[in-house]
Amino acid sequence: MSIRGERMLFSDLQLSVHAGEIWQIVGPNGAGKSSLLRILAGLLTPQAGSVAFQQNPIAEDRETFYQNLLFIGHKAGVKAELTAIENLEFYAAVQGVELHEPPYEILAKVGLVGLEDIPAQGLSAGQQRRIALARLWLTQAPLWILDEPFTALDVEGIALLHTRFAEHLSAGGAIVLTSHQELITELYQVKALTLRYQH
Numbered sequence: 001m002s003i004r005g006e007r008m009l010f011s012d013l014q015l016s017v018h019a020g021e022i023w024q025i026v027g028p029n030g031a032g033k034s035s036l037l038r039i040l041a042g043l044l045t046p047q048a049g050s051v052a053f054q055q056n057p058i059a060e061d062r063e064t065f066y067q068n069l070l071f072i073g074h075k076a077g078v079k080a081e082l083t084a085i086e087n088l089e090f091y092a093a094v095q096g097v098e099l100h101e102p103p104y105e106i107l108a109k110v111g112l113v114g115l116e117d118i119p120a121q122g123l124s125a126g127q128q129r130r131i132a133l134a135r136l137w138l139t140q141a142p143l144w145i146l147d148e149p150f151t152a153l154d155v156e157g158i159a160l161l162h163t164r165f166a167e168h169l170s171a172g173g174a175i176v177l178t179s180h181q182e183l184i185t186e187l188y189q190v191k192a193l194t195l196r197y198q199h
C-alpha cells in the first residue's frame with residue numbers, strides 16, 4: 001500500500017517479476033506509476049508491504065540489491081556540464097563497472113557519433129536521454145527499473161532501445177518500466193500492470 005499526501009495510490013498490489021520478463025506499469029497521470037517504481041527500487045517506503053529480490057526483502061540487504069539493479073528515473077540524470085564521454089565514465093565509476101569497450105563505441109550504439117565531446121547541456125532532450133540510456137549498454141545488472149525511458153527519443157532511438165531490451169530479456173534479465181506509449185515490437189512480449197487513479 002502506498003499513500004502520498006492524503007491520497008491512497010494503491011493497495012493490495014502484488015507483482016512478481018521473473019527472469020526474461022518485461023513489465024509495463026500503465027495508468028493516467030498521477031496514478032502512482034513513478035511512485036511504484038521508486039518503491040520497487042527501494043527509494044520510497046510503502047506504508048504497508050515489502051519488496052523482495054530473489055526472495056530476500058531488499059531492506060535486509062540493500063547492498064546486494066543495488067548490485068543487481070539499474071534504476072533510471074524520469075529525469076535524464078545527465079550531468080549538464082560533462083560531455084557524453086565524461087558522463088559515461090562517471091556512470092561506470094558510480095556503478096563500479098569497467099568499460100569493456102571504448103566509450104566512443106558505446107556512444108555510437110546509442111547514435112551519438114560526432115556528439116561525444118560536447119557538454120550535455122548543449123544537446124537536445126532526446127540526445128541527453130540517449131546519454132542516460134547508454135548505461136543500459138554498460139551495466140551487468142539483471143534488473144532494470146526505468147521510468148519513461150522512451151521519452152524524447154525519435155523513431156531510431158526507440159528501435160535501439162527495443163533491441164537492447166530484447167537482448168537483455170533473452171539473456172535472462174528483467175525490466176519494469178513506465179511508458180505512456182504502447183510498446184509495439186515483435187522482439188518481446190510485454191506484460192502490463194494497470195494502476196487506476198484513485199480519488
Ligand SMILES: Nc1ncnc2c1ncn2[C@@H]1O[C@H](COP(=O)(O)OP(=O)(O)OP(=O)(O)O)[C@@H](O)[C@H]1O
Nearest residue numbers: 004005007009027028029030031032033034035036
Ligand atoms: N515527491 C512527492 N511528494 C509527495 N507526493 C508526491 C510526490 N511525487 C508524487 N506525489 C504524489 O503521488 C501521486 C502519484 O505520483 P506519481 O509520480 O507516482 O504518478 P505517475 O502515475 O507516475 O504520474 P505521471 O503519469 O504524471 O508521471 C501524485 O498525484 C502526487 O500527489
